[in-house]
Amino acid sequence: MTDIPLLSLTIFLPLLGALVILLIKEDENSLSNIKKVALWTSIGVFLLSLFIWLQFDSKNAGYQFVEKVKWFNDFNFYYHIGIDGISLFMVILSTFLTPLCILASWESIKKRVKEYMLAFLFLETVMIGMFVSVDVLLFYIFFEAVLIPMYLIIGIWGGERRIYASFKFFLYTLLGSVLMLIAIVVIYQLTDSMSIAELQGNFFPRNIQLYLWLAFFASFAVKIPMWPFHTWLPDAHVEAPTAGSVILAGVLLKMGGYGFIRFSLGMFPEASEYFSPLIMILSIIAVIYTSLVALAQTDIKKLIAYSSVAHMGLVTIGIFVVNSQGLEGAMVQMISHGVVSGALFLCVGVIYDRMHTRDINFYGGLVNRMPIYATVFMIFMLGSVGLPGTSGFVGEFLVIIGAFKYSSIVVIGAASGIVLSAVYMLYLYKRIIFGVIENEKLNEILDLNLREKTILIPLAIAVIIIGILPNIFIEPMRLPIELIISNYELANAK
């Protein structure tokens, strides 16, 4: 479309920034330079991705900004990237959250700052790369590569039980990754093609589809995560540094949802139809069960982590009811969750930086000392609860609408989130924000500083904008989603 390879530029600009940082000698004086380079690089990437959005053609259902270079001479592997309405916002979510994460780590990360920034920029590259890959193998490489910086971020800059957390994460992902790789090999054997775009449709015999679907499911169900593959998430969140949690909740969980839409629905429609009751059951359990578990938590981060599982339960319901409301709802829910849960983790980070504890009982009455903090936290809480006018509502409600067509039990399961999410979030908010300050250690706690406001206010604005004008997000994804639905219906009409 354009002569400049915009997408490649977006992917590799962070690496360029990383290269510059690598060249800076790390000492006392250069620390702030390192941070600045990282920050400005990521802001540049964000602006670039906004530019792509601006240039994006909503009337086109296929991939745009496509670049295709042959990789091996003897095999059909390509460096094939492109962006469509489904991946567009996943990319923007990644590029939006990364600068905020770097800014959030400005003061809280004290050791190995250089390596930390390198890890984050590398993470950004692979995240974007994964979402824009049109080649299955390329996707797989990026998909697995995301884990490397994430392991490092948890393992080096994490909390006390970081080894246990990353080990657990590893155990869960291992099986999925192996199965997914085998499935990819099988796909290549059967079709001699690795292009996601070409494979959209119903190219596999039904019995093979079922196995392939399960192999991909093993990987995505862990990532998103679905019940009962979710227990790695609370531990990983608790041990990760704030910015790590933000990316984990904001982007990495979406890899699962994105994968379900692209691979499970797009390539194995018959299997998706066959397995959809399984997904519904697991999702409903996720919504109800994890909402309850969230209520019992005493660690703020764990509570939000469990709430993520419940919200992702809605996403999987939305995806596998396969109608435009359900799928678009799931997409909006993913975008919204990326912003809201990312913001909630940042809010936790704000008080963790000050008090070095995430114990809910430690806090109470913060509104007396931190009115601005209380206000922005309130906005994110309402977003998480799904109040109309905030981002959380649009996705949740579209999924409910979509689920009504599927089955009455599923819609009741999905809608129960309306009540259950309010229970744990309001209870959390009351315990840390309202009341009088009883813990005297909190007497001198300070409200948000300029840096923290710069991080949180854009997120608050995003929550409102998605809530009031969701159309600007739904519009570009409409056609690709319709394509997936028509494929699905065609495949299952037989």
Add this chain to the structure above:
Amino acid sequence: MAQFIIFLPLIGFLFCFFFGKYFNFKISQILTTSFLFISTILSWILFFSYLGEKEIEVIQIFNWFTSGNFIVDWSIRLDSLTTTMFIVVCSVSACVHLYSIGYMNEDPSKVRFMGYLSLFTFFMLMLVSSNNLLQMFFGWEGVGLASYLLIGFWYHKPSANNAAIKAFLVNRIGDFGYALGIAGVFFIFGSIEFDVIFNNAENFKDHSIPFLGLTFSTIDLLCFLLFIGAMGKSAQLGLHTWLPDAMEGPTPVSALIHAATMVTAGVFLVARMSPLFEYAIVTNLFITFIGASTAIFAATIALTQNDIKRVIAYSTCSQLGYMFFAAGLGAYNASIFHLMTHGFFKALLFLSAGSVIHAMHHEQDMRKMGGLFKKIPFTGTMMWIGSLAIIGFPYFSGYYSKESILENAYYSNSSMATFAYSIGILTALLTAFYSWRLLLMTFHGKTRSDSKTFDYAHESPLVMTLPLALLACGSIFSGMFFADYYIGKMQYVFWGEALVLHEDKHHYLPFIQTLIIKSSVAMGVMLAALIYFYKNHLPKNLAHNLDPLYSISLNKWYVDELYNSIFIKPYFLIANFFWKRGDEKIIDGYGPNGISKIFALFSSYLSRFQSGYLYHYAFTMLGGLVIILTWFIYY
């Protein structure tokens, strides 16, 4: 003009939110209050323009979201139902804004308070002017949010925080039904625009739908789900527990949100959807039953409460019951008429109570009041007017609306209507009793407060008395002036297409029936006078002699205790069980930790082979050789 009415309060809120702290608090107070008065004047102008024959007007603002064929617009629907709600909401809100300047005089967060009031008004206006179910849901949840913020306004009080959460959550249970209802309406009608639903409602009269394995009449099911939402918002039996607790909020909030406007949203919903509810035969019976039960249930509790605000809160609950049973019987116009008159006199009662509380330095217990009429005669007079209106004293506003509801019940031919009618009369008696009990305990007889508080009791400033006077005008005249339009001979012209009207049931009640109604009201008043004015020892004796009944009433039928033990405690228990047993023991125990244990066990066995002794290795090799040879020999 409608845009101004709706968005002026929003602008007021945004000003308080962003700039309030940079200016003197008076700027915020004056700005929000004057915006509200402008809205009020405009809404009255609009209201009068809809008194005559006028088409329904829909103003499109912009598209909210479109997903497949699910299309939702931000828009404003103007008809006589909307304009009625406009005048109630704006007038009461303007009065409450003005009143709050005086009432919250000593509070440090005046700007926040005014902002929240304006925010509430905005959401409420969005709710009543919506042209589709989802924008209504936006306003619906928005008023819920404002209510949550305002109940918990004094966030240092744990009781206020708990009440705020309770209000939000109980409302959310209702919203769960409402959301399902919207999804169902979309599923059936393919749209959530009112006009599409109304035009097609008749086609689905005999349609049925499977739901949870059972088959329901479609319209009954949809209306039932929507009504669950209405029950939550309007505090009907079962979902009523939040309303009395909501009295933890400042009194102006109780007047605005928990008496005159927000809690009537449920009634509004049923009236707005009347072309659909019209065909929901079973659900209508259910609505009538719930309405009538709530009316009497709440009234029995109001009889013995000692907190002045709680008496009025239960009275609100009970009056909402009246509105619902009227709506359930198809008398939507009577229901909305009562909503309007109730809005005025209940706001008046609450604000007068606020004035009493203000005078008594935040004392709310009526047992520590009495004889206040001499000290605060104006407030006392206002309370008298409000009480006369609520019991339906002739020519006061409540007289027309309540009478009309009872008339409709009398002339509807069903056993449910008869039930509702008799409950209605009994409730009228109880209403008269508790209203006079409140009046007498507060204003008359000898004072029971300590002399210091009593001596310092003083009449409220003008900013508080003026709103009272305005609302008193509404309480006295709104019935007289508008009865013809709402329920009388002009009703067809006035309502037009705005709601469903039944063939003219406006016969006057037979003389004997009016006599029964009037004498039961009179009896209520006289009983109260006897017990609380003439025979001062009676309350104690009665409480003692009628102990089980008295305790049930005083303890609100133990509903809170019941809910606590069957819902809330088990909820927390299950939450902990899932976490400790489900996640930690079962999933982690048999999942990652289990696997790692097996591996650890396995590797410890394996490591024993590497003992380092040569003969161990030699023996193992020999053993292996034997096995391989055996294999080859046999296969």
